[in-house]
Amino acid sequence: MNPEDIEKQAQEDIGKVSNLQELQQVKSKYLGKKGLITLALKEIVSLSPEERREQGAKLNRIKEFVEELLKRAEDRLRREKVEKELSLQWQELTVSLPKYAGAIHPITQTLQRIQDIFVGMGFSVEEGPEVELESYNFDFLNIPKEHPARDMQDTFYVNKEGYLLRTHTSPVQIRVMLSQKPPIYMIAPGRVYRRDDDPTHSPVFHQVEGLVVDESANFKHMKHTIEEFLREFFEADVPVRFRASYFPFTEPSAEVDIGCLVCGGKGCRVCKGSGWLEVMGCGMVHPQVLENCGIDSELYQGFAFGMGVERLCMLYFGIDNIKLFYENDLRFLRQFRWS
Structure with missing residues (x-):
């Protein structure tokens, strides 16, 4: 599958997910150890140096794009999950949002x-x-x-x-x-x-x-x-x-x-x-x-x-x-x- 097809298919798959479990499956499909993007990055070793640079840059851009789509989908699904749980409660609840968002460790x-x-x-x-x-x-x-x-x-x-x-x-x-x-x-x-x-x-x-x-x-x-x-x-x-x-x-x-x-x-x-x-x-x-x-x-x-x-x-x-x-x-x- 060429990079453009991977990008298009990833957009469609992420757009269809309805819960966090499905989202994790989609994430593994593209970014896991045997994911489509991961395997595509490994396969460019066989290309010429010029082709590796071009293909590598293209795949890295697609990887960043897919990661951003996954993050947005996860935020949306988590928010919807919380809203659904709150709607089932008879008492009024006040949800305190965290003061600071987490970050990936610098190392x-x-x-x-x-x-x-x-x-x-x-x-x-x-x-x-x-x-x-x-x-x-x-x-x-x-x-x-x-x-x-x-x-x-x-x-x-x-x-x-x-x-x-x-x-x-x-x-x-x-x-x-x-x-x-x-x-x-x-x-x-x-x-x-x-x-x-x-x-x-x-x-x-x-x-x-x-x-x-x-x-x-x-x-x-x-x-x-x-x-x-x-x-x-x-x-x-x-x-x-x-x-x-x-x-x-x-x-x-x-x-x-x-x-x-x-x-x-x-x-x-x-x-x-x-x-x-x-x-x-x-x-x-x-x-x-x-x-x-x-x-x-x-x-x-x-x-x-x-x-x-x-x-x-x-x-x-x-x-x-x-x-x-x-x-x-x-x-x-x-x-x-x-x-």
């Missing part, structure tokens, strides 16, 4: 925005277990046995049989490379766990990691992908720079900075006078990692990148303490609505 908003941008670029969204095997979390990723990241001070180990709480979403990349043949264009969002606890770090936080494996994948391709994502995410032509770094699973590796959003690059307390803010790490997938997953490193190349969702959310909204996200203070949470 969830940020995750959804990141995913929408990459799906529009033709990436698939992949998931994996949070309780992970040490081999997927470290060994396949070329992280040596003596690496500090394996220490008990950094990693939450579940038992002595090699199970742990994943320290990054990179194991999802490994599982995809072991189960799928290139070309691969994917992102892996999810919760990760590390022994951190200070104003800018939490023992539980969210990451989105990306992976591309293709015959033509190169550093220039990676650089362009990251720059386009950051400018789309921050809705501005932000300066972007790449600094040489080191990660066991990529070579060469780089840290990615953007021009400070507070001072415009002039130097301030937030950027510690440098004019730059670090936002993610990236690099070309180490040939050994490809070989570990049964991919011919002579034929294929890959690049990977990873970002902290809380970090991006804090930069976008101007939040200076990560713990505010987890305290469930309504005074804090109701401030944030994505523009």
